[in-house]
Amino acid sequence: MRLPEGAAEKVMTMNRIKAALCALTLVATALPAMAADKAKLDERLTDSQNILHEIMGTPDKSIPSQILSGANCVVVIPAFKKGAFVVGAQYGQGVATCRTGHGWSAPVFVQLAGGSFGFQIGGQSTDLVLVAMNQNGLQHMLKNKFKIGGDAAASAGPVGRNAQAGTDWKLNAEFLTYSRSKGLFAGIDLDGTVLSQNQDDTRTFYGSALPFRTVLAGNVPTPPDAKPFVGTVAKYFVSSRQ
Incomplete structure (x- = not known):
């Protein structure tokens, strides 16, 4: 027609x-x-900032100064979920920043996931802090994902004056791992969990798919919304390597 x-x-x-x-x-x-x-994402950054303030608010039970001054990267995961009914599962979302030649980098968004098998029933929500202590830990952070305790050696971090109690963390640990649950702060075993990039969240925050390596190397300006978190890391994780 x-x-x-x-x-x-x-x-x-x-x-x-x-x-x-x-x-x-x-x-x-x-x-x-x-x-x-x-x-x-802004709320996650604020929660991560508050966790560091609360942990460092009790010097005798906080991250020791030797570790603060030697850290290469810091990961904070608010409210890491862990539950179990025969098969255990763990999952959390967080943020990470690394030390650069001109301060701490803009943050990237990460996720931590893992599972375990066994006869277990229960559940809990825990705040986590992971600290990369050497260049190997930093290189793992720059990868797409890695398994803690497998690809990267990790150990439960010492707290307060306990940093002098052992030397394993000085010699072997690429990552030191901490947890805070019900007001208590202590080292934790996270072997078997996988830390990976959350590319969707990073894209949402920055407006484009920026490579993690580019951001963590300090080649991206810190957005205004992220400055309080990065500033808090810079405040506590002071450098002794002038």
Whole structure:
């Protein structure tokens, strides 16, 4: 059937208008969702900052100064979930920053996951802090993902004055691991868990898929929303290597 003269152009125009309206609808729908996701990431940064303040607020039971001054990277994971009913599962989302030649880097977003088998029932939520203590730990941080205790040697970190109690962490540990649950802060065994990049969250926060290596090397300016967290890390993890 042949359309009357001029009718075809009207149909094409209407189709273009419909397509434009659909695109606007998609954008209008996506923007609030993106804003909500960004708000969650800002909250995660704030939670991570508060965890460090609370841990370091009790000097006798906090991370020892030797470790603070020697750290290469710091990972904070608020409310790491661990539950079990015959098969155990662990999962958490957090943020990481690394020491560079001009201060601490802008943060990247990470996830920690793992599982265990055995006859166990229970559940808990724990705040975690992981500290990379040497260049090997730093190189693992720059990879896509690695297994703690497998790809990277790790040990439960000493607390307070207990840093003098042993030397294993000085000689062997690429990562020192800490937990805070119900107000208590202590080293923890995280062997078998996998730390990996959360590329979706990093893309949401920065607006593009920036490589982790680029961000953690200090080649990306710290966004205003992340400055309080990075500033808190810089405050406590002071450098002794001038």
